[in-house]
Amino acid sequence: MPWTLGVPLLADESLSSWLVRAALRQGCDPLALTGAIWPGWRVWTRDVDRDIPLARLSPLVKASGIPAAKFQQAALRGACERINGHPLSDNRTWPWLLALGTRNRVRHSGQQCCQLCLAQDATPYFRREWRFAWHVGCPLHGVTLIDDCPVCQAPIEPHRLVAEDGHLSQCSRCRFDWRHTACTPISQDTLRFQQIADEVLQANPVILGKKGVTASDWFAATAFLLGVIRRASHRPASALTHTLRSLEIPVTEGLLPVTGLPFELLAVSERSTLLTATQRALDVGLVEIFAAFRKNEVMATALHDPRKPPPMVIRSIMATGTTHQKTPRSGLQKPHQPKSERAVRAAWARLQRRMKTEIP
Ligand SMILES: [Zn+2]
Ligand SMILES: [Zn+2]
Structure with missing residues (x-):
């Protein structure tokens, strides 16, 4: 009826x-x-x-x-x-x-x-x-x-x-x-990630690390970055935290959600602090961040849970970093060429191994 x-x-x-x-x-x-x-x-x-x-x-x-x-x-x-x-x-x-x-x-x-x-x-x-x-x-x-x-x-x-x-x-x-009830003002800086993510949801492709990626790649990459920032705030004395701070990405205890819950369960105040830091990291640039990780010998295991490998878009940026950057060991600089998925996976595995062996 x-x-x-x-x-x-x-x-x-x-x-x-x-x-x-x-x-x-x-x-x-x-x-x-x-x-x-x-x-x-x-x-x-x-x-x-x-x-x-x-x-x-x-x-x-x-x-x-x-x-x-x-x-x-x-x-x-x-x-x-x-x-x-x-x-x-x-x-x-x-x-x-x-x-x-x-x-x-x-x-x-x-x-x-x-x-x-x-x-x-x-x-x-x-x-x-x-x-x-x-x-x-x-x-x-x-x-x-x-x-x-x-x-x-x-x-x-x-x-x-x-x-x-x-x-x-x-x-x-x-x-x-x-x-x-009274409202709490929000700064433009805090709103920046939200506005960019809204645009990404409507756009395809979007630019990330100087290349075109899909919206799902962008969200996967930023979720990974957010996870890295959360991990860093757990370990204030680590090479990871030191590297992020050297790039002026704020990593403080204030970023640490009290509950440790997944991002989708966090309170609005906790999410907005994490997203502000993530936006700063995006401003620095993924390629630049991973170059700094390599330079400071941040182990791949410091970046993510070993059971959860980084998304393909991140692995590809990491692999690009290995060819673009002059490595302290070899001093070699190889020309950049498009890589197959298999080549990217292999490069990632090599990078992981080298990062482990270079730590004294
Ligand atoms: Zn009430
Ligand atoms: Zn409103």
């Missing part, structure tokens, strides 16, 4: 936001609305912003009068698969998408919002991009996003609102209206 009150899905709105708005507009709890559309399917125990499976779309299309294609466009799966370069499994954390940490209907984190965007909306709604892990601020309003209630620190869980609440710019625990 179609709803009497239509609720349009807005161009940049997340699926969960729309479902909650649709429920409140019909005067019912989000849980009651989704229970009526999908009896027996516990939609709020999954991350509905990722997508609504095709097999589940038909009752929603009938009730809302919105075509299935619109729901598919609003889903984050397409963007996330472009970022990762391959299909993503439902049961795992998706790299670069904030994880909800769902246990039954209760969440630990994963939703962010800008209070000033909510304040200017005729009907407050949540943007799709607020779910991306590289989003830490609002470029429109120059403020930090909030990822928990500024009053009671509860996670942002609009699906737990009830019919009487009326709008979703409020805490589902303490009911405080976030449009009336």
